[in-house]
Amino acid sequence: MSFTPVRIGLIGAGRIGASHASVIARRVPEAQLVAVADPRPGVAADLAEPLGARGETSPEAIFAADDVDAVVIAASSTAHAELIVAAADAGKHVFSEKPAGMSLAEIEQGITATAKAGVAFQVGFNRRFAADFRAAHDAIAAGRIGTVRQLRSVTRDPGSGPADPDVVPPWTIFTQTLIHDFDTLNWLNPGARAVDVVATADSLTAPGHPTLLDHANVVIRFDNGAIATAEASFAAAYGYDVRGEVLGSAGMVTAGEGATSSMRLHDASGRLAATAHGDVELMIDAYTAEFAEFAAAILEGRTPSVTGDAARAAFAIAQACIESYQSGTRAKVQG
Amino acid sequence: MSFTPVRIGLIGAGRIGASHASVIARRVPEAQLVAVADPRPGVAADLAEPLGARGETSPEAIFAADDVDAVVIAASSTAHAELIVAAADAGKHVFSEKPAGMSLAEIEQGITATAKAGVAFQVGFNRRFAADFRAAHDAIAAGRIGTVRQLRSVTRDPGSGPADPDVVPPWTIFTQTLIHDFDTLNWLNPGARAVDVVATADSLTAPGHPTLLDHANVVIRFDNGAIATAEASFAAAYGYDVRGEVLGSAGMVTAGEGATSSMRLHDASGRLAATAHGDVELMIDAYTAEFAEFAAAILEGRTPSVTGDAARAAFAIAQACIESYQSGTRAKVQG
Amino acid sequence: MSFTPVRIGLIGAGRIGASHASVIARRVPEAQLVAVADPRPGVAADLAEPLGARGETSPEAIFAADDVDAVVIAASSTAHAELIVAAADAGKHVFSEKPAGMSLAEIEQGITATAKAGVAFQVGFNRRFAADFRAAHDAIAAGRIGTVRQLRSVTRDPGSGPADPDVVPPWTIFTQTLIHDFDTLNWLNPGARAVDVVATADSLTAPGHPTLLDHANVVIRFDNGAIATAEASFAAAYGYDVRGEVLGSAGMVTAGEGATSSMRLHDASGRLAATAHGDVELMIDAYTAEFAEFAAAILEGRTPSVTGDAARAAFAIAQACIESYQSGTRAKVQG
Amino acid sequence: MSFTPVRIGLIGAGRIGASHASVIARRVPEAQLVAVADPRPGVAADLAEPLGARGETSPEAIFAADDVDAVVIAASSTAHAELIVAAADAGKHVFSEKPAGMSLAEIEQGITATAKAGVAFQVGFNRRFAADFRAAHDAIAAGRIGTVRQLRSVTRDPGSGPADPDVVPPWTIFTQTLIHDFDTLNWLNPGARAVDVVATADSLTAPGHPTLLDHANVVIRFDNGAIATAEASFAAAYGYDVRGEVLGSAGMVTAGEGATSSMRLHDASGRLAATAHGDVELMIDAYTAEFAEFAAAILEGRTPSVTGDAARAAFAIAQACIESYQSGTRAKVQG
Incomplete structure (x- = not known):
């Protein structure tokens, strides 16, 4: 491609994380999967390596990585809000699976943090x-x-x-x-x-x-x-x-x-x-299209079509x- | 046919009454439309005569008619309960459009009256x-x-x-x-x-x-x-x-x-x-089938498949x- | 009804004849089934009587009957043409199951005979x-x-x-x-x-x-x-x-x-x-509609919508x- | 990805060629579009460059390219057979749009040439x-x-x-x-x-x-x-x-x-x-799947599921x- 794909770090290698990893790596040319993090030993690497990415055992490794432009959060729901804030604070664009928090206050924190960091914030309303x-x-x-x-x-x-x-x-x-x-x-x-x-x-x-x-x-x-x-x-x-x-x-x-x-x-x-x-x-085609939108929004420097406001509402x-x-x-x- | 059709008197020649008249007269061989009653001058006759039946201007004429075995009530909803009771008291089987009354008490009266008279009582739940x-x-x-x-x-x-x-x-x-x-x-x-x-x-x-x-x-x-x-x-x-x-x-x-x-x-x-x-x-086929059921229940001396209990519930x-x-x-x- | 139904004599009490008998007797108010003919002893009567009609053992009894206005032919295909001509010659309107003959010449004979007799001629193209x-x-x-x-x-x-x-x-x-x-x-x-x-x-x-x-x-x-x-x-x-x-x-x-x-x-x-x-x-609704058309054409003195020409073509x-x-x-x- | 994608040279930048270029470049991770050839000046480059590939003006440039493993032929139908043979002779795997030739003899030449060269030969029966x-x-x-x-x-x-x-x-x-x-x-x-x-x-x-x-x-x-x-x-x-x-x-x-x-x-x-x-x-998903099959067959060293025999038949x-x-x-x- 003549563009530089958005480099993605994925947090969470569970069932839906594994699906997202494959979709991002194989079906979204505007995105490149570079790393997957999961606390369970070897799980992230087993998922990531066949897809040309590396495994990590902590989200922090993703946040610290220079070759990661954007983070996709597919960890357990209770961790979403904290990870969104941490990712934004690290200057990464953020895609979070729903819900974007376990309370309106948590979701608000994510909205504030991503706005302050000036990063894109998209929520996984794939429908x-x-x-x-x-x-x-x-x-x-x-x-x-x-x-x-x-x-x-x-x-x-x-x-x-x-x-x-x-x-x-x-x-x-x-x-x-x-x-x-x-x-x-x-x-x-x-x-x-x-x-x-x-x-x-x-x-x-x-x-x-x-x-x-x-x-x-x-x-x-x-x-x-x-x-x-x-x-x-x-x-x-x-x-x-x-x-x-x-x-x-x-x-x-x-x-x-x-x-x-x-x-x-x-x-x-x-x-x-x-x-x-x-x-x-x-929903595989919808998953593909939501990550394509996320990458396109970042590449074009615009707000994604599904934002934190939708998550809050x-x-x-x-x-x-x-x-x-x-x-x-x-x-x-x-x- | 080798059976004697159930002779029907219809009360109400409005839009749905007109449809019921035609369905009974033309599509249900087990039933015969013999009379239609409507208070508006000439309306019942205009509907009934082309269908081989006579027009009346009062329900009482239907209730009093010796050649009427069963009454189909398609009058205004507020009159249903009273007509059901009157029909039952006259010894006629009763089919009433829904609702069978404007209160649970009214519906109860219809159930009681038809039970006491030993006549069939079916309600127009055509679905x-x-x-x-x-x-x-x-x-x-x-x-x-x-x-x-x-x-x-x-x-x-x-x-x-x-x-x-x-x-x-x-x-x-x-x-x-x-x-x-x-x-x-x-x-x-x-x-x-x-x-x-x-x-x-x-x-x-x-x-x-x-x-x-x-x-x-x-x-x-x-x-x-x-x-x-x-x-x-x-x-x-x-x-x-x-x-x-x-x-x-x-x-x-x-x-x-x-x-x-x-x-x-x-x-x-x-x-x-x-x-x-x-x-x-x-719903024309459903209307046909509900009147066929009404006639069949009467001919067979059994309870129709949709009773006053359903109306009450x-x-x-x-x-x-x-x-x-x-x-x-x-x-x-x-x- | 305010009209006199067309009185039908049915020839053939096989599978499709039995269906036609029931359809005519029960679903077409403009028609009345008066007789069924079948050479097998008792078969026609067994079919006809519960439907309020009489059984005959020969088509000739149908053709000769004063109370038969129209004949429906559901006999074996090889007999269709001959029966059409005989019915027309007896002055009966004719509905024949397809084919209206086993050759173009046979079909032509039916067209000619019904035209000469001035009777309606409809063929069973129910579709x-x-x-x-x-x-x-x-x-x-x-x-x-x-x-x-x-x-x-x-x-x-x-x-x-x-x-x-x-x-x-x-x-x-x-x-x-x-x-x-x-x-x-x-x-x-x-x-x-x-x-x-x-x-x-x-x-x-x-x-x-x-x-x-x-x-x-x-x-x-x-x-x-x-x-x-x-x-x-x-x-x-x-x-x-x-x-x-x-x-x-x-x-x-x-x-x-x-x-x-x-x-x-x-x-x-x-x-x-x-x-x-x-x-x-x-096809039950189509059968009903084709007999309704046959009866209506006769009552209205017009040509049925499916004629011998369609059969020939x-x-x-x-x-x-x-x-x-x-x-x-x-x-x-x-x- | 952990594999080396099959490097594709596409011949023909017409309507379907343009679609294939995009599909290969964007939707088939096992394949990489490296070059597109079209005789019309600039047409191939205009298509190829946004997709990260280069434009060429002759098929020969594709056949001679060391960085092309496989050729996709979407030129005019009359040229298919000759291009198939030339590609095979150059040692390239071949995917040809249908028909694989304008005569059985032409198709046979393609089958023979690809078999002799030991390259994969797939035909575009996308259905x-x-x-x-x-x-x-x-x-x-x-x-x-x-x-x-x-x-x-x-x-x-x-x-x-x-x-x-x-x-x-x-x-x-x-x-x-x-x-x-x-x-x-x-x-x-x-x-x-x-x-x-x-x-x-x-x-x-x-x-x-x-x-x-x-x-x-x-x-x-x-x-x-x-x-x-x-x-x-x-x-x-x-x-x-x-x-x-x-x-x-x-x-x-x-x-x-x-x-x-x-x-x-x-x-x-x-x-x-x-x-x-x-x-x-x-058919976009079918196009994607057929190129995925072509790439997979090459990577796995096996015969594609749609071969020259199917083209001939x-x-x-x-x-x-x-x-x-x-x-x-x-x-x-x-x-």
């Missing part, structure tokens, strides 16, 4: 980069459905739940899963702000383990009058399912299709479409869901 | 007779998706609202429209009972006319843990839209497809499916929605 | 009455796809073939099955005439029994330049499959969808649509297919 | 690398549909034809377009060989310019009894359309879906899916189509 959701957004933004009035966003995961339900961090369904839907709903209702929510959730796969909320339906009111529903399940036997629907005064857009391709097998039992069973399988809804779930009634979304 | 919803139900009942956990039911009407929004009876969206969804959700979650609801609704097409709630999202909790969402809009520019979705522990069923046929027109703008724009257009949810909307928080569904 | 094909036709007729250039019509039957392949009449695939496709292609290419064909066919389920051609692909050239393909199989394990596709200068229409409803079952194996496995299951293509198959090369369609 | 077609193939290969009996492959291009129809090389529809379908049909009917064909084609967009055949329907018989249809049009107003369908004794697979994403826009006119309007738009069908078109009757496919 914005999926072709179908993007087409839905563009149709809405172009006025094709008129004024937005009623929305739905769904995330379902095929996992049947953890072996030990009590190890799942509380509120995971709101802060880790539905946060994608909250951002999607904010994004598909351009210019509107969430006002309040009412959250209904339960532990249906492991009754008696109330911190493992595995099914949730959230209703959100927006300041333009629109009413949205967000739904999540951690136990969708049929696959990984991400869908959206927006009704406006002039029409509706829908997005999301679990089928892995247009192939259909017709036999005596009927017509069968294979469905995606993992997030990486379903989505987290504010998740925060209100926790309150609503605890109180049993409607809760305001912090402005 | 149970639509081929796709029925197939969904049968798959659930057969255990194909395991334990029901998360449901959705949607009703959208293309009407852009009345010329005068203040003439719409309050709570129409709950008691007239979403009541179909409430029954559908009850039916698709076999054996479960709704526990409580939280209703979010607004007047989006006519802001400032708060009695015209034209968009609503309701979340219902069931006693088996399942969480359901019911959504309605009175302003779906793209057509009449009725859909359902049920997630269970082993899979999901979906039903509802607005396309009027499998024909697709492909041109420079893309691939286009025509969508249904009216309830009759979308669905209305109890609508009632709770009104309370929830008024209080702004969750409301219990009366057992 | 013209299926909602999706009709919508395709209407879009073409309205100019939505411009000039027709390339067409496809498919018929597949789930049967795995007869126990004894040698009892299947020769050329069945052309004269009984693909004749539907030939008519469909004529109809979807309005105003054009088939010029020549080249037929490729084989006995794939019963190799060595060459008279049982069970798979065929036919290419037809029309006088407007359009090129069409017709395909048939007698061994579609996945169901009864009827599809059409027309490319024009401005777009394309497609029709045909084997799914029995919009219900989809999603489980670990993917997303499954149930498919129709029988012609009656798939479709058979001419089937005839050319036989020639093409025998010669191994292209054969002209008789004008 | 084999499209996810849906590959899934169809895999289902067939796994026996999911039993014995293959009836096939269809379609290619439609939205182009309304050239300004001057007489500049289109004769037989383009067979040797350039349908050759994709012929290969697809060979591949989806594993182990079978085409026996004979009958081709019907016409100049419908430019009547009177008989060398511009812009619509064609071809029927192919295979030695396992299967009958296939291949259809092409150069004037599909609705988009770029590539579809396949295979009926077997136990079921059917279908592949191909022109919609650009799962987004659907529902408005008063119905439900609209955007369709792809260009080959690059529709597909061209033999195209050749027979020309004969069939000229003679008006069936033509044998050369073994």
Whole structure:
């Protein structure tokens, strides 16, 4: 290429970190994976070396590296905020997986630190980069459905739940899963702000383990009058399912299709479409596009299309869901 | 035919009454339309005579007629309960459009009166007779998706609202429209009972006319843990839209497809499916099947598959929605 | 009804005759089934009586009956032509299952006899009455796809073939099955005439029994330049499959969808649509509509929308297919 | 990466060459675009330099370059064969766009030259690398549909034809377009060989310019009894359309879906899916996968999955189509 790729240091070599490493190294020419950090001995190197990068055992090694322009944070969620600040303080551009913090205050710290350092800050709301959701957004933004009035966003995961339900961090369904839907709903209702929510959730796969909320339906009111529903399940036997629907005064857009391709097998039992069973399988092109955006924004010296403000706005809804779930009634979304 | 058809008297020659008259007269061989009553001079006769039936101007003429075995009530909703009781008292089998009353007490009166008279009592929950919803139900009942956990039911009407929004009876969206969804959700979650609801609704097409709630999202909790969402809009520019979705522990069923046929027109703008724009257009086969069931139940001397109990259970949810909307928080569904 | 229904005598109580009897008796208010004839003792009566009609053992009893206005012929194909002429000579309106004869000369006799008798003559090209094909036709007729250039019509039957392949009449695939496709292609290419064909066919389920051609692909050239393909199989394990596709200068229409409803079952194996496995299951609404048209044409004293000319035009293509198959090369369609 | 990418020299900077350059440079990490050759001054450099490669004005410069391991030929079709041989003689691995020659003899020369040189030889049958077609193939290969009996492959291009129809090389529809379908049909009917064909084609967009055949329907018989249809049009107003369908004794697979994403826009006119309007738009992932296969085969020292034999087998069908078109009757496919 005639440009110098953005040199990326990745923090976290878990399942999604491994996927991101491969995507960055192999599918985003504007980016170059140079290092991966993971505290587990050898894990980072095993991932990084076949991809032409080096392994490190601490984030600090990434922050200190002269050959790292930008950091991608795929560590555990509780560490995100601290890593964002540290990366910004080291002068690195920052891409963080969602959530960008475990509280609004934490997210605010990341926004402040990256702004002060003058670095790019992008959050991993990958659904914005999926072709179908993007087409839905563009149709809405172009006025094709008129004024937005009623929305739905769904995330379902095929996992049947953890072996030990009590190890799942509380509120995971709101802060880790539905946060994608909250951002999607904010994004598909351009210019509107969430006002309040009412959250209904339960532990249906492991009754008696109330911190493992595995099914949730959230209703959100927006300041333009629109009413949205967000739904999540951690136990969708049929696959990984991400869908959206927006009704406006002039029409509706829908997005999301679990089928892995247009192939259909017709036999005596009927017509069968294979469905995606993992997030990486379903979203690989969206992951690619979000890292391409991150690299392009850095190369062009501009703000990425998904910023800390989006992270804050989505987290504010998740925060209100926790309150609503605890109180049993409607809760305001912090402005 | 070798059987004697059930002789039907229809009360109400409005839009849906006219459709029911034609369906009964032309599409249900087990039934014979013999009379139509409507208070507006000539309206009943104009509808009835081309269909081989006679016009009347009062329900009493129907109740008194020796050649009427069964009454179909398609009058205004506020009159339903009284007409059900009067029909039962006259010894006629009763089919009533939904709702079967404007309160649980009214519905109870109908249940009691028809039970006492020993006549059949069926309520117009036509979605149970639509081929796709029925197939969904049968798959659930057969255990194909395991334990029901998360449901959705949607009703959208293309009407852009009345010329005068203040003439719409309050709570129409709950008691007239979403009541179909409430029954559908009850039916698709076999054996479960709704526990409580939280209703979010607004007047989006006519802001400032708060009695015209034209968009609503309701979340219902069931006693088996399942969480359901019911959504309605009175302003779906793209057509009449009725859909359902049920997630269970082993899979999901979906039903509802607005396309009027499998024909697709492909041109420079893309691939286009025509969508249904009216309830009759979308549901004509379901209307036919519900009247066939009514006639068959009478001929066979058995209880129809949709009874007053279903009407009561669905209305109890609508009632709770009104309370929830008024209080702004969750409301219990009366057992 | 305020009209006198057309009184129908049905000839043939086989599989399709039984379906037609039920459709006429139960689903077409403008028609009344009064008699069914079948030479097998008791068969006609067993079918007719529960439908309120009488059984006869000979077509002549139908032709002689004063209470029969119109005859529906669902006897074996080889008898069609003779029965059409006899019915016309008896002054009865005639609906005949396809083919309307086993040769162009036979079909011509039916056209002549019915014209001379001044009775209606309709042929059972039911695909013209299926909602999706009709919508395709209407879009073409309205100019939505411009000039027709390339067409496809498919018929597949789930049967795995007869126990004894040698009892299947020769050329069945052309004269009984693909004749539907030939008519469909004529109809979807309005105003054009088939010029020549080249037929490729084989006995794939019963190799060595060459008279049982069970798979065929036919290419037809029309006088407007359009090129069409017709395909048939007698061994579609996945169901009864009827599809059409027309490319024009401005777009394309497609029709045909084997799914029995919009219900989809999603489980670990993917997303499954149930498919129709029988012609009656798939085409019941089309059968109903074709008999409604027959009755309406008689009541209105007009020509039915599918006439003997259509039968002749479709058979001419089937005839050319036989020639093409025998010669191994292209054969002209008789004008 | 921990491997040394295959260094690619591209010959031809036309429309598809430009697409291939970008795909190789940006989407295939196992490959590195090092040079592009095009005789038009500056054209190759303008394409190559932003992609980090150099421009050349002659293929010879590519063949002579020490830093080129493999050549991708996207020059005009008539030059393919000569370039393949020259590349092989220079010891370069060869990827050639289809057709691999303008005659079976030419293709044979390429096969011989590459075999003698011991270099990889892959032909641009990209449909084999499209996810849906590959899934169809895999289902067939796994026996999911039993014995293959009836096939269809379609290619439609939205182009309304050239300004001057007489500049289109004769037989383009067979040797350039349908050759994709012929290969697809060979591949989806594993182990079978085409026996004979009958081709019907016409100049419908430019009547009177008989060398511009812009619509064609071809029927192919295979030695396992299967009958296939291949259809092409150069004037599909609705988009770029590539579809396949295979009926077997136990079921059917279908592949191909022109919609650009799962987004659907529902408005008063119905439900609209955007369709792809260009080959690059529709097939970009397939192009990526075919070059990934080429690079992988070279790196692993193995034969690519699509070889010169496939090119010869597909061209033999195209050749027979020309004969069939000229003679008006069936033509044998050369073994």
